[in-house]
Amino acid sequence: MPADQQRTDLLPADALQGKQLGLSVSESPDLDRLGLLDTHFRMTLGELARTVIIAGGSLFYGGHLQPGGITNFLIEELQRYGRRDRPLKVCLAWTVHRAMTQDQIAEQKDILGLFGEIHFLSPVGDRLDGPVNEATIDDPPAEERSRALTGLRTFMTANTDARIVIGGKRAGFQGSMPGIFEEVLFSLERKQPLYLAGGFGGAALDVIRKMRPEYAEWFPPAHDMPVPDDRFLTALERIEEIVSAVQWDGFENGLSEDENRLLSASYRPSEIAALVGKGMGRLLV
Structure with missing residues (x-):
C-alpha cells in the first residue's frame, strides 16, 4: 500500500472503545513564523477529534468554557459526528469553575448536551460531585491558580491512556511552568505514550528538541526570540531528568x-490525525 494511502487510513469503528486520550493543546507563538494560521491549527484539532471519536475513544481536555475557545470548537466538531455518549470530558480547574456563576455553568452544560460532560475539580485536582454553590472567586492568588492547574493536569494524567x-x-x-511542559512531565512519570505534533512549533516542539533533537532540525531557532523565562528553562531541564530517571x-x-x-x-491536519490514529491503533487496542 502506498505510504500516502497508509497515512490517510482511519481506525476501524470501536478500535479505541474505552480508551481515553488527553489533549494538550494551546496556541503556538510560532504560527506566523511558519506561515500558518489559527485555521490550520483548528483544522488539525478537528481531524484529531474525528479520528478518536469515530474509533470509539474519549477526549479529555482541560481548558475553559469561554465562547470561541477550543472547548466550544471541539463541541461543534462532535456535533458533526453524531456520538451522543458524551465522549468529550471537559476538565475544569478549581479556579476556572469557581469564577463562573451557576447560570453560566448551567448554560454550558446545555451546550455540551449529549456530546460531553464537565468534570469539576478541587484545588488539588480531585473530582467533585458538581460545582460549588458559593459566591464566585474572580481573581485568586497566583499560588492558588498554579496549584489548581497542577491538580487539573494530575487528574487528567491519571484518567487517560495517552496524550496528544x-x-x-x-x-x-x-x-509554575508552561502548561504543556507540566502535562508532558506527568505523562513521562507515568510512562504514558506521547504523540508530539511539532509542525506548529511552540512548547511541543521545544519538548521534541530536548528529547530527540534530530527530530527538530527542520526548525532552526530564531535569533530574535526573547530570553526565556527561568521557569521555562528549569522545566525543560526537569523533563530531561525525568526521561533519564524513568528511561522513557x-x-x-x-x-x-x-x-x-x-x-x-x-502541519497537515489529515497526516497528523492519521499518524496519531495509527499509533493508538497499534498500541492501545
Missing part, C-alpha cells in the same frame, strides 16, 4: 522512528 500534544505557550503561562521519553507510542519524525514536523 500540539503547540503551546512559552510565556504568559499561569502555572514517550516515543514508545506505536509509531516507528520515521513516523515519529514525520509527526514531529508535519
Whole structure:
C-alpha cells in the first residue's frame, strides 16, 4: 500500500472503545513564523477529534468554557459526528469553575448536551460531585491558580491512556511552568505514550528538541526570540531528568522512528490525525 494511502487510513469503528486520550493543546507563538494560521491549527484539532471519536475513544481536555475557545470548537466538531455518549470530558480547574456563576455553568452544560460532560475539580485536582454553590472567586492568588492547574493536569494524567500534544505557550503561562511542559512531565512519570505534533512549533516542539533533537532540525531557532523565562528553562531541564530517571521519553507510542519524525514536523491536519490514529491503533487496542 502506498505510504500516502497508509497515512490517510482511519481506525476501524470501536478500535479505541474505552480508551481515553488527553489533549494538550494551546496556541503556538510560532504560527506566523511558519506561515500558518489559527485555521490550520483548528483544522488539525478537528481531524484529531474525528479520528478518536469515530474509533470509539474519549477526549479529555482541560481548558475553559469561554465562547470561541477550543472547548466550544471541539463541541461543534462532535456535533458533526453524531456520538451522543458524551465522549468529550471537559476538565475544569478549581479556579476556572469557581469564577463562573451557576447560570453560566448551567448554560454550558446545555451546550455540551449529549456530546460531553464537565468534570469539576478541587484545588488539588480531585473530582467533585458538581460545582460549588458559593459566591464566585474572580481573581485568586497566583499560588492558588498554579496549584489548581497542577491538580487539573494530575487528574487528567491519571484518567487517560495517552496524550496528544500540539503547540503551546512559552510565556504568559499561569502555572509554575508552561502548561504543556507540566502535562508532558506527568505523562513521562507515568510512562504514558506521547504523540508530539511539532509542525506548529511552540512548547511541543521545544519538548521534541530536548528529547530527540534530530527530530527538530527542520526548525532552526530564531535569533530574535526573547530570553526565556527561568521557569521555562528549569522545566525543560526537569523533563530531561525525568526521561533519564524513568528511561522513557514517550516515543514508545506505536509509531516507528520515521513516523515519529514525520509527526514531529508535519502541519497537515489529515497526516497528523492519521499518524496519531495509527499509533493508538497499534498500541492501545
